[in-house]
Amino acid sequence: MNELRGILVEQVERLVADAGGVAPLREVEAGGFPQALWDGLSEQGLALALVPEEAGGVGLSWGDAAALWQVLGQHGAPVPMAETMLGAALLSAAGVEVPDGVLALGEKGAPFGRHATNAVKLDGARLTLHAVEGATPGANIGREPRDDLTLAPRSAAGILPNSHGPRALRLGLALIRAAQIAGAMERILALAVDWANTRKQFGRPIGKFQAVQQQLAAMAGEVAAVQVAVSNAARAVDARGLAEAAFEIGCAKVVAGEAATFGAATAHQVFAAIGITEDHELHHFTRRLWAWREEGGTDRAWAAEIGKLALARGGANLWPDLTARDA
Amino acid sequence: MRFDLPDTPPGAEALRAELRAFLAEAGRAWTPEIRARSWMGFDRDFSREVGARGWIGMTWPKAYGGHERSGLERVVVLEEMLAAGAPVGAHWIGDRQSGPLILRLGTEEQRRRILPGIARGELAFCIGLSEPDAGSDLANLRTKAERVPGGWKLNGRKIWTTFAHKSDYMIALVRTSPAPEGGSRHAGLSQFLVDLRLSGISIRPIRDLAGADSFNEVTFDDVMLKEDDLVGAEGAGWAQATSELAFERSGPDRYLSSYPALSLGLDALAANPVPGAEVTVGRMVARLSALRGMSLSVGGMLERGEDPAVEAALVKDVGNVFEQALPEHLRGLLDPEDSPAELRALLAALTQLTPTFSLRGGTREILRGIIARDLGLR
Numbered sequence: 001m002n003e004l005r006g007i008l009v010e011q012v013e014r015l016v017a018d019a020g021g022v023a024p025l026r027e028v029e030a031g032g033f034p035q036a037l038w039d040g041l042s043e044q045g046l047a048l049a050l051v052p053e054e055a056g057g058v059g060l061s062w063g064d065a066a067a068l069w070q071v072l073g074q075h076g077a078p079v080p081m082a083e084t085m086l087g088a089a090l091l092s093a094a095g096v097e098v099p100d101g102v103l104a105l106g107e108k109g110a111p112f113g114r115h116a117t118n119a120v121k122l123d124g125a126r127l128t129l130h131a132v133e134g135a136t137p138g139a140n141i142g143r144e145p146r147d148d149l150t151l152a153p154r155s156a157a158g159i160l161p162n163s164h165g166p167r168a169l170r171l172g173l174a175l176i177r178a179a180q181i182a183g184a185m186e187r188i189l190a191l192a193v194d195w196a197n198t199r200k201q202f203g204r205p206i207g208k209f210q211a212v213q214q215q216l217a218a219m220a221g222e223v224a225a226v227q228v229a230v231s232n233a234a235r236a237v238d239a240r241g242l243a244e245a246a247f248e249i250g251c252a253k254v255v256a257g258e259a260a261t262f263g264a265a266t267a268h269q270v271f272a273a274i275g276i277t278e279d280h281e282l283h284h285f286t287r288r289l290w291a292w293r294e295e296g297g298t299d300r301a302w303a304a305e306i307g308k309l310a311l312a313r314g315g316a317n318l319w320p321d322l323t324a325r326d327a
Numbered sequence: 328m329r330f331d332l333p334d335t336p337p338g339a340e341a342l343r344a345e346l347r348a349f350l351a352e353a354g355r356a357w358t359p360e361i362r363a364r365s366w367m368g369f370d371r372d373f374s375r376e377v378g379a380r381g382w383i384g385m386t387w388p389k390a391y392g393g394h395e396r397s398g399l400e401r402v403v404v405l406e407e408m409l410a411a412g413a414p415v416g417a418h419w420i421g422d423r424q425s426g427p428l429i430l431r432l433g434t435e436e437q438r439r440r441i442l443p444g445i446a447r448g449e450l451a452f453c454i455g456l457s458e459p460d461a462g463s464d465l466a467n468l469r470t471k472a473e474r475v476p477g478g479w480k481l482n483g484r485k486i487w488t489t490f491a492h493k494s495d496y497m498i499a500l501v502r503t504s505p506a507p508e509g510g511s512r513h514a515g516l517s518q519f520l521v522d523l524r525l526s527g528i529s530i531r532p533i534r535d536l537a538g539a540d541s542f543n544e545v546t547f548d549d550v551m552l553k554e555d556d557l558v559g560a561e562g563a564g565w566a567q568a569t570s571e572l573a574f575e576r577s578g579p580d581r582y583l584s585s586y587p588a589l590s591l592g593l594d595a596l597a598a599n600p601v602p603g604a605e606v607t608v609g610r611m612v613a614r615l616s617a618l619r620g621m622s623l624s625v626g627g628m629l630e631r632g633e634d635p636a637v638e639a640a641l642v643k644d645v646g647n648v649f650e651q652a653l654p655e656h657l658r659g660l661l662d663p664e665d666s667p668a669e670l671r672a673l674l675a676a677l678t679q680l681t682p683t684f685s686l687r688g689g690t691r692e693i694l695r696g697i698i699a700r701d702l703g704l705r
Contacts, residue, residue, distance in 0.1 A: 189702075193702050193703055193704060196704060197703065197704065207699075207704040207705075208704075208705070210692070210696070212704075213695065213696065213699035213704050213705065214692065214695045214696075214699070216699060216702060216704060217644070217694075217695035217696070217698035217699045217702065218644070218695065220328070220641065220698050220701075220702060221641050221644050221645040221648075221698070222645070224328060224330055224621060224638070224641045224645070225614075225617045225618070225621065225645055226617075227330060228330045228332070228617055228620040228621045228624060229613070229616070229617040229620065231330070231331070231332050231620070232332060232616065232617070232620045235332060247616075248616070250609075250613065251612070251613035251616040251617060252613075252617075254609060254610055254613035254614075255613050255614065255617045258610070299610070300606055302609065302613070303605070303606045303607075303608075303609030303610045303613060304605045304606045304609055305605075305609065306605075306608075306609035306612050306613055307604065307605030307606055307607065307608035307609030307610075307612065308605045308609070310593055310605075310608055310609070310612050311593055311596055311597050311604070311605055311608060312597075314593060314594055314597060315589070315590035315591055315592070315593035315594040315597075316590065316594075318589065318590055318593060318612070319410040319586070319590065320343075320347070322612075322615070322616060322619070323343060323406070326335040326339070327332075327334070327335065
């Protein structure tokens with residue numbers, strides 16, 4: 001990890017941790033917005049993190065951004081900072097000035113759309129910016145706002161460079177959700193390990209039982225797999241742009257989706273009844289894992305795209321194609 | 328745990344091209360059964376050719392027959408060999424762990440005596456760990472070496488030793504002093520370089536369920552070892568042997584064992600489309616890509632001299648699950664009668680091999696125990 005990334009990760013870690021554990025998640029699920037946390041992160045310049053320095057941003061790499069998204073994911077991503085970072089990066093790449101405040105991605109089911117001042121839409125490679133005039137509230141099973149928006153006519157527009165291409169929003173969102181899944185998986189693994197060392201049955205902590213240890217170890221393998229897949233995807237975006245990183249991003253979303261499925265099930269098994277109560281914090285993370293695996297393309301959809309490509313290229317090309325993508 | 332993807336070593340592309348040309352030519356002679364066995368296949372002629380091209384002992388000093396290339400270049404060679412299903416067993420163990428052990432801890436005499444032969448692809452090694460009463464509980468081993476004038480006298484029995492009957496040397500972990508009363512059973516163990524031609528050694532091949540004689544029972548009956556056959560420090564054998572395991576457990580041999588079937592399976596599916604097959608294929612390719620990243624990350628850590636014991640256990644555990652599931656995924660997509668003969672034969676051979684993937688080099692349960700300890704559960 002480079003030094004700048006380390007410092008940023010630490011700052012964001014502190015800000016989100018100070019926001020009060022799962023309190024901001026409960027606030028979001030009750031329809032509120034953790035304004036203080038948003039303001040704190042905004043003051044770090046995070047919204048413009050992926051905007052190049054010469055355009056007034058911070059000029060972070062996608063690798064750095066993905067590391068921050070993992071940290072946000074560890075805390076359940078209570079504010080739409082990742083989405084805003086992506087929106088800002090694309091606006092800037094299309095030569096559009098980035099407005100202040102929360103940016104919504106798209107018009108239908110927009111993450112945190114009701115809290116956004118502006119929305120970004122992509123039609124082909126044409127990116128447009130719109131003021132948000134109204135929102136019909138909706139939610140995913142994480143009880144995160146996913147709102148249908150009423151948008152004003154575009155206030156600005158630009159063309160995305162080919163390196164990002166017409167699928168930039170979907171690709172970016174897939175990478176965000178994969179990174180957040182990596183973070184949330186790390187969190188529920190830590191929670192489950194802690195619980196296994198605390199909860200006693202048959203006179204000893206349940207974590208002393210090999211059956212429990214083996215499940216948590218398998219979960220750790222999935223956490224590692226997602227983290228590596230996300231790093232690989234972010235690195236590919238840094239090397240080639242979103243459009244040409246579709247393979248790596250798709251791989252990350254496939255592995256993240258599979259890991260989320262396995263991880264949530266395993267954590268609930270270890271926690272048993274207490275883990276399915278409203279009072280316990282686990283469900284804030286597992287419901288988000290179940291929601292995030294659906295957003296930015298499901299693991300099934302991405303697997304189909306990757307598989308189609310592999311079948312079209314043929315068996316003899318699979319390995320050479322894979323190694324040719326090394327950064 | 329920590330996984331950081333390393334940068335691709337300079338010249339990797341050219342090296343891959345060279346390897347692919349070599350393997351395409353050599354591979355003409357390989358039956359599906361040979362490809363399925365890959366690093367469980369033993370072909371001294373092939374290993375000598377690989378050695379002649381400088382692809383064994385790649386990172387070792389030239390003074391010992393090595394080629395002073397980077398560990399990540401070495402990984403390129405391993406990946407290409409395994410993706411092609413090359414029969415690399417005759418040099419695999421020497422290159423992967425016995426050679427590095429001798430280079431790191433051996434005496435100067437041992438290095439000069441042994442390493443150039445491994446690098447030429449001429450000396451084959453086997454690993455003497457398991458015993459009849461010491462498998463996953465390795466510290467329970469009973470084979471012992473007693474100090475005698477001029478060296479050591481070795482008695483006991485090793486079992487499940489892959490290729491002992493075809494190898495030149497074994498690196499054996501044995502007891503050289505009793506475990507201290509109430510102390511760690513890991514104390515008092517030492518590693519020896521055992522020339523398998525010595526008198527008092529009998530090797531009995533054990534046929535496996537596929538009818539192959541790949542592993543053995545090796546009995547030591549008053550075998551006389553020289554002073555200089557001790558590798559590393561007396562009594563430090565446990566730490567030495569376990570530090571080798573990061574090399575053993577993290578390589579591409581822990582997730583690519585079934586790869587040749589995926590490559591052939593894609594062509595069979597392209598010729599005989601199955602609705603929905605692309606989803607299963609895509610999931611396999613995505614896993615393959617993630618596992619490769621994990622394995623390369625550990626390769627980078629080893630290159631930097633770090634100790635990735637837990638990361639290596641994670642690679643092997645996740646990798647074994649993948650390489651065991653791969654033939655079953657293909658089976659779920661393709662009926663045998665729709666498959667070309669080559670794929671059928673490959674899958675038939677792999678099906679019988681897959682149980683070994685999560686046994687060799689540490690069982691799944693042992694690996695997950697290592698991971699659990701790192702998580703703070705033990």
